Amino acid sequence: MPTFSVWSVQDEQMLNLLEHMFYKLNLVTHFKMEAATLRQFLRSLQDHYGQNPFHNFRHGFCVTQMMYSLIFLCGLQDLLPPEDIVTLIVAALCHDVDHPGLNNNYQVNARTELASRYQNKSPLENHHCAVTMAILSRTDCDIFRNAAPEQARKILEGVAELILATDMALHPQILRSLQDVHSFSFSQEEHVALLKKGLIKFCDISNEARPVEEAELWADALMEEYFLQSDREKAEGLPVTPYMDRHTVTKAKSQRSFISFLLIPLCEALCQIFPQMTVWMLQPLQEARLRYERQTTEVSGRMGCVGESRRGGGGGVRHVRSVRGGGGFGEKSRHVRSVQGGRAGG
Numbered sequence: 001m002p003t004f005s006v007w008s009v010q011d012e013q014m015l016n017l018l019e020h021m022f023y024k025l026n027l028v029t030h031f032k033m034e035a036a037t038l039r040q041f042l043r044s045l046q047d048h049y050g051q052n053p054f055h056n057f058r059h060g061f062c063v064t065q066m067m068y069s070l071i072f073l074c075g076l077q078d079l080l081p082p083e084d085i086v087t088l089i090v091a092a093l094c095h096d097v098d099h100p101g102l103n104n105n106y107q108v109n110a111r112t113e114l115a116s117r118y119q120n121k122s123p124l125e126n127h128h129c130a131v132t133m134a135i136l137s138r139t140d141c142d143i144f145r146n147a148a149p150e151q152a153r154k155i156l157e158g159v160a161e162l163i164l165a166t167d168m169a170l171h172p173q174i175l176r177s178l179q180d181v182h183s184f185s186f187s188q189e190e191h192v193a194l195l196k197k198g199l200i201k202f203c204d205i206s207n208e209a210r211p212v213e214e215a216e217l218w219a220d221a222l223m224e225e226y227f228l229q230s231d232r233e234k235a236e237g238l239p240v241t242p243y244m245d246r247h248t249v250t251k252a253k254s255q256r257s258f259i260s261f262l263l264i265p266l267c268e269a270l271c272q273i274f275p276q277m278t279v280w281m282l283q284p285l286q287e288a289r290l291r292y293e294r295q296t297t298e299v300s301g302r303m304g305c306v307g308e309s310r311r312g313g314g315g316g317v318r319h320v321r322s323v324r325g326g327g328g329f330g331e332k333s334r335h336v337r338s339v340q341g342g343r344a345g346g
């Protein structure tokens with residue numbers, strides 16, 4: 001369940017729990033996976049995840065654990081074939097493998113080798129796919145080695161498609177398509193394809209649906225990674241990603257707008273298909289939004305000015321201006337633009 005404590009498990013335990021998920025979902029039997037190969041696949045993934053504050057193996061584990069919870073909560077095993085279930089789990093597990101802790105924005109602006117390799121198009125997500133496929137192509141890690149070749153090919157294709165869908169630059173487009181589906185049908189291929197993208201995206205960004213102590217740790221880790229990136233952008237004379245600047249950004253405001261404008265709308269679209277997500281996912285998100293709203297107004301009140309700031313005084317005003325933009329819906333449009341927008345997200 002989403003209330004499971006993902007921060008209390010040790011590295012080795014994560015491997016055991018992941019293994020358990022494959023067994024419990026009947027994937028080992030269905031795809032004739034060999035126990036040693038599954039273990040080696042998981043260990044190799046763990047080795048290939050970076051040691052970043054946020055984008056590390058625990059994040060991969062956490063996203064997979066959320067997917068596992070949703071599979072049970074939504075009864076997906078009765079609605080989708082095992083090929084789709086394994087695709088969802090493997091994609092969740094691999095979706096950020098070998099993340100360098102610097103997002104697509106940085107890759108493009110710094111003209112990194114990854115950006116040029118993928119012509120600035122979702123460089124990180126393309127890289128996560130490439131590393132995933134390289135690991136799965138090793139005989140000792142090929143968990144689909146005993147599956148029918150055509151079946152294995154389709155699964156890998158599906159995994160790649162889902163990993164690519166986690167580029168936040170695609171968020172508005174995927175969300176809109178989900179919102180536009182009015183009578184969802186499991187017999188319509190396009191509906192199911194869209195649902196799978198919606199599910200992995202939700203799992204990827206769903207930390208705030210977790211209990212507050214768990215969610216806060218994730219938000220802190222993300223802020224730390226963001227601040228390290230913007231420090232580096234400054235040091236290298238690159239454009240500073242506005243929502244990563246330690247001198248203007250606060251966790252409460254960042255989370256409040258992320259939850260309001262990106263996470264809740266996605267969750268609501270999924271709740272249309274699975275109303276059982278309302279109590280377990282949407283309600284905790286609404287509570288988290290309220291908590292952050294309270295935090296931002298409390299700080300504003302204490303400071304006796306309109307905006308919250310890490311620096312106070314002039315920094316507060318500057319932050320209000322830079323986040324709100326000036327227009328009535330400035331905060332929303334600015335956040336969506338800067339997190340996803342025309343520029344690379346990741």
Ligand SMILES: Nc1nc2c(ncn2[C@@H]2O[C@H](COP(=O)(O)O)[C@@H](O)[C@H]2O)c(=O)[nH]1
Pocket residue numbers: 055095096166167168204205206207208219222254255258346
């Ligand atoms: N401000 C917040 N941003 C978040 C949060 N959770 C996720 N994110 C952003 O989304 C992407 C997801 O992409 P991935 O690289 O993890 O696949 C992530 O990088 C963040 O930028 C959140 O709680 N708050």
